Amino acid sequence: MVQLILTILIYLIMVIPVGIYVYHIAAGKHTFADPVFNRVDGFIYKISGIRPQRGMSWKKYAAALLGTNGVMILLGYIILRIQSLPIFNPNAIGNMEESLSFNTIISFMTNTNLQHYSGESGLSYLSQMLVITFMMFVSAASGYAACVAFIRGLAGKNKDNVGNFFVDLVRITTRVLIPFSIIGGLLLVWQGVPQNLSGNIVVDTLEGAKQVIATGPAAALEIIKHLGTNGGGFIGANSTTPIENPTIITNLIELYSMMLLPGASVITFGKMVRDRKRAEKKNIVATGATSPLKQSPIRRSLTVFMYGREGRTIFAAMGIIFLIGLGVCYWAELQGNPVLADSGLSQSMGSMEGKEVRFGIAQSAMFTTTTTSFTTGTVNNMHDTLTPLGGMIPLLHMMLNVVFGGKGVGLMNMIMYAILAVFICGLMIGRTPEYLGKKIEGREMKLTALCIIIHPFLILAFSALAIGLVNVLPDNNGLTNPGFHGLSQVLYEFSSSAANNGSGFEGLADNTMFWNITTGLAMFFGRYLSIVIQLAIAGSLMKKNFVNDSVGTLHTDTFSFAIILVFVVYIFAALTFFPVLALGPIAEHLTLWS
Secondary structure (H helix, E strand, O other): HHHHHHHHOOOOOOOHHHHHHHHHHHHHOOOOOOHHHHHHHHHHHHEEEEEOOOOHHHHHHHHHHHHHHHHHHHHHHHHHOOOOOOOOOOOOOOOOOOOHHHHHHHHOOOOOOOOOOOHHHEEEEEEEHHHHHHHHHHHHHHHHHHHHHHHHHHHHHOOOOOHHHHHHHHHHHHHHHHHHHHHHHHHHHHHOEEEOOOOOEEEEEEOOOEEEEOEEEEEHHHHHHOOOOOOOOOOOOOOOOOOOOHHHHHHHHHHHHHHHHHHHHHHHHHEEEHHHHHHHHHHHHHHHHOOOOOOOOOOHHHHHHHOOOHHHHHHHHHHHHHHHHHHHHHHHHHOOOOHHHHHHOOOOOOOOOOOOOOOOOHHHHHHHHHHHHHOOHHHHHHHHOOOOHHHHHHHHHHHHOOOOOOOOOOHHHHHHHHHHHHHHHOOOHHOOEEEEEEOOHHHHHHHHHHHHHHHHHHHHHHHHHHOOOOOOOOOOOHHHOOOHHHHHHHHHHHHHHHOOOOOOOOOOOOOOOOHHHHHHHHHHHHHHHHHHHHHHHHHHHHHHOOOOOOOOOOOOHHHHHHHHHHHHHHHHHHHHHHHHHHHHHHHHHHHHHH
């Protein structure tokens, strides 16, 4: 317990300066590194023909994002299909099969990194670097760029300009992802993670057998897979292996790497909304006009300074859900496995099946909850071997997809629930709902409802299809567990895909045509439909005029609204997912402990 408390406290300290720095990048404000990065970015703009001052409407921004990602999907697919060429391929890896190539390239471009292959045997070093690692940078930057544009729309400084996608993509990559990756990568190399272009090493074991030890450019991939909330492993066993995650220090580096930028996006949101309100007040003072943003007296506090008033509320709501999930997962794993206890195996340490002894229950539960809350997908233990309730938490958090989430995406999804929350509260008092000083009307609510519905629809529809065809298609019988756990495997696979997470119950035999195509479609639609709809909502709100606060205005910058938001998220989850959770992990738990 002390480990978990210290880990969380250190994170809360680290995320604030990172959040402030990322806010300056997103808002185009001055930073200490501008003398260097202005030249780097200027060179990229020049050779790419980018005009930094040219803004985009939400439609042009979405089109630029989709078009850029589409071109990279095509190029990446071609490389995977010809990776057998003797270019950075010392282990003579063959070409990747068509459906697996489709699944892999969709997976990494959508920031999912679901792997239906083992990295050390399925990819050449060329593919690891030019496709996988490169996509980890671009997909992460694309998601954060969409979030920044979304925040600009909510802040409403301009009626038809959410920024320039290419400028956002470049600035986020050069000023955040690359510098942080260099620092983190060097720390991983210091701790023993390999970074080379040598072939695999074959050694003689003490038993006299031969063992192949994978090596290669692992550290570079490791850091961006966590920093970019990508997931996916250089090696099939991911961060459970000493090659990817050799020490408790590397475990913490990887843990904090995946937590920092999603938390920073909430701070960015809070501060950019605060900037808009400050600008409005300055304009009022200069012109002597009446404020359309009449606010209650400002109360100075440290949390408001660090997160912004609106950012503080969102961060608190996300944090509450995260802590509840972490507590349940940790408690469930501490209880051990009654079946193993009945067999005479000691469960005094808790359920250690599938976990690394060097990490134990606490760090395994922390990593499990974090990787599925921040939609990273990397694992330092095997989720398929978690206790039923311990495994339900990562499954539930992927179903919610709002507990910080990937860079920016979790924030955007939580804002959808915030809009839904103010709408429900507005219905209770017979008042038109407002959020951030804008009226929420029919168009916004229809788009919000559509955005919220897409995620569970993809999970439940594809899961129903998989269960229905389990004994029909010859290549679909990938379930390795019958009954309740088999259903959990299917739910986890599609929840991970739709939430762009990438982790899996790896007992599922998923490298077949059916699983490759269906999960590929779930990843694609789960990523891009939501982003386009959210940008459309931002585009609609930014054109509206601000309205006056009144006695009946619901203030969304309070702790009470954070509690309302938590209840709305959980109620939605209960209504949507409780039936399948009851048939999966809950039923398995009751059976196991009966």
